[in-house]
Amino acid sequence: MLNLGVKNTLRILRGTSVGMYLGDKDGNDVLLPKKYIPDDVIVGDDIEVFIYKDSEDRIIATTLEPKVKLNEFAYLQVMAVTGIGAFLDWGLEKDLFVPFKEQNRKLEVGDWSAVYVYLDEDTERLVGSCKVNRFFEKENIELEEGQEVDLLVFEETNLGLNVVIDQKYKGLIYENEVFQRIKLGSKVKGFIKQLREDSRIDVSLQKQGYANVEPNAERILEKLKASDGFLDLTDKSDANYVMYQLEMSKKTFKKAIGSLYKQRLIRIEEDGIYLV
Numbered sequence: 001m002l003n004l005g006v007k008n009t010l011r012i013l014r015g016t017s018v019g020m021y022l023g024d025k026d027g028n029d030v031l032l033p034k035k036y037i038p039d040d041v042i043v044g045d046d047i048e049v050f051i052y053k054d055s056e057d058r059i060i061a062t063t064l065e066p067k068v069k070l071n072e073f074a075y076l077q078v079m080a081v082t083g084i085g086a087f088l089d090w091g092l093e094k095d096l097f098v099p100f101k102e103q104n105r106k107l108e109v110g111d112w113s114a115v116y117v118y119l120d121e122d123t124e125r126l127v128g129s130c131k132v133n134r135f136f137e138k139e140n141i142e143l144e145e146g147q148e149v150d151l152l153v154f155e156e157t158n159l160g161l162n163v164v165i166d167q168k169y170k171g172l173i174y175e176n177e178v179f180q181r182i183k184l185g186s187k188v189k190g191f192i193k194q195l196r197e198d199s200r201i202d203v204s205l206q207k208q209g210y211a212n213v214e215p216n217a218e219r220i221l222e223k224l225k226a227s228d229g230f231l232d233l234t235d236k237s238d239a240n241y242v243m244y245q246l247e248m249s250k251k252t253f254k255k256a257i258g259s260l261y262k263q264r265l266i267r268i269e270e271d272g273i274y275l276v
Contacts, residue, residue, distance in 0.1 A: 002028050002051050002059060004119060005070025005126045009048050010061070012041060022049065022061055032061040052126055055094050067091040068117050073132060073164040075154055075185035078111045088115060088128055102129035112185065114154035114164075136170040138199050143169065143192050151190040151203065153182055163190070163203055171203040180205065180247035206252060216248050216256040221265065221275070229275035234268065 002008060002024060010022035013029060020037055023029040032049060041047055049061040050069070067090045068074035076088040079095050086107040087095035098107065098115060107113060107130070115128040116135040129135070132154070143149070143165070151171070155162035160175040161182065173190070182188065182205075194202040206216070223246060224231055233242060235257070239250040246253060257273060260266045267274050 001026055002030055004051050004053070004059070004124070005117060006051070007048050007069075008051050008061075009046055012043050012045050012047060014043060022047065030059050030061045032063070036061070036063045038063065050092075052092065052094070053124075057125070062092060064092055068096075068115070070117055070119060070126065072167050073114060073116050073135070073152055073154065075112060075152065076115050076128075078107045078109055078113065081107060081109055088113070090117075090128075096126070096128045098128040098130060102127065102131055104130050132164075133170070136164075137168045141169060141195065141199065141201070143195060143201065145192050145195060146207070147192045149190055149192060149203070151188050153184055153186045153188070156184065165190075165192075165201060165203065169201055171201040173203050173205060177204055177249070179243045179249050179252075206248065214259070216246075216252050217259050219246060219248070220253075220256055220260060220273075224266070224273070224275040230272055232272040234270070234272060 008024070010024055010030070013021045013023045019031050019033040021029045022032055030051060032047070038047070049063055050066055051059060051061055054060040067076065074090065076090055076096065078086050079089045080087040085097055085099040086103065087097055090096040096115070096117065113130050114132050115130055116132045117126055117128055118135070119125070120127045149165050150167070152164040153161050154164055159172060161173045161178065163171045163173060165171045188205065190203045190205050191207050192201065193204040196202065220231070231245065233245060233253070235254050237250070242248065242250045242253045257266065257268065261268060265276055267276055
């Protein structure tokens, strides 16, 4: 069957003046418009396409890469607002529809918002919802402390940054643990810091404890090499200045330079650290 909102691998059945028709093993077919056909394909080839409905509510195929697929979260910009809702840019010719009932605030053109894509059972259309909290998995959390994960930063709070973890869970990075420049919509790597009994998940942008020393020691070495072998940083430097220079906490910095010093890769003087 043709699956809306995801990539489908289909066979090219025939060509027409408007494009190529693609089919699945069940006898279903869909049009791939001419403008989306790669130059190197012929009838009989298999091709991967994204399936959705066009502005006339017809099922259509495209080789364009959407910014978000079915049952995924994204951070998108509002392109238009009409009497029925807002339309967000998700990388396709037809924008993603977010009805008023799925907005947690009135969206305006130019706004950015976190959104979740789901299939509306009544209309069989792909729809976006800004009420993302109800779509997070809260019961079966298949994560472990220390695990590396993919993060999407989608909301600022008085505690820090709310993130989507692996397109399934909601997590929090505390404000005092953000040591690099991050904006809403950023996709970054992170690590599970703590799984709480209330199903809340604390996330860190850096590995915890001594597991974090080695990559940051490498970062310091690279920074030293790029700075003619000297950095005006010591264990007495202001924490904000350390974060500005290296995008890491002062605690992590002290551990890292301690490791480098023991390996005799740097020397520490009153005015800073030197590459040996």
